[in-house]
Amino acid sequence: MLPKDDLNVKLQTSVAAGAGQAALQLWVDLIKLSPKHIREAADAFPAGHLAFLVSGPWEYEGWRVNYPDFKDYGITLIPKKVKYATNIGGQNLVVYSSSKYPDQAVKLLKFLTSDEIQAMPNFVFEGNPSKKALKDLYKDDPDHQAFSEQLQYATPRPTVVNWIKINDEVIATAIDRAFAGEPVKQVLDEAAEQANAILATEP
Known part of the structure; x- marks a missing residue:
């Protein structure tokens, strides 16, 4: 499913590299600041219990229905350190x-x-079309348009045969371990080794 040259790119060059470590460390640090008693962010944000929420357009469609008086918020791109980025799936x-x-x-x-x-x-899925030709579809709806703008910086998930296995069993486990207190570099280095072993079996 990938050009042959792409199969030679090891996961370590992206996930376990410095940028990946910094991103996961930021996530871990934010978790430490998050209220432990709040488990459902989608409702906690419009209820005034959260300062900000990183999510997608499917959230605020529900707010419009369930919290019609909740209007004191804004939607913008995910904050960047070097460049805007997000992933795209579906x-x-x-x-x-x-x-x-x-x-x-x-x-x-x-x-x-x-x-x-x-x-x-x-x-x-109450989302935005990913086609660049339709990036201005919601220009009259600033909230929705913000998600179309974010899509301009999106990168698709890898098109490898065992991606779900890598995502669910390797990366997700590494993230959970980091949240539990294990060193970010260690869990990502080990995840890279495990993922590369799986990639080595790709047809």
């Missing part, structure tokens, strides 16, 4: 090589990813 649209109707499947994919369909309000 559903993958594929046509299997064994498909009995490949031409029709391709037509369906083109339809689903057309500007007309992608521009439909809340078409997928």
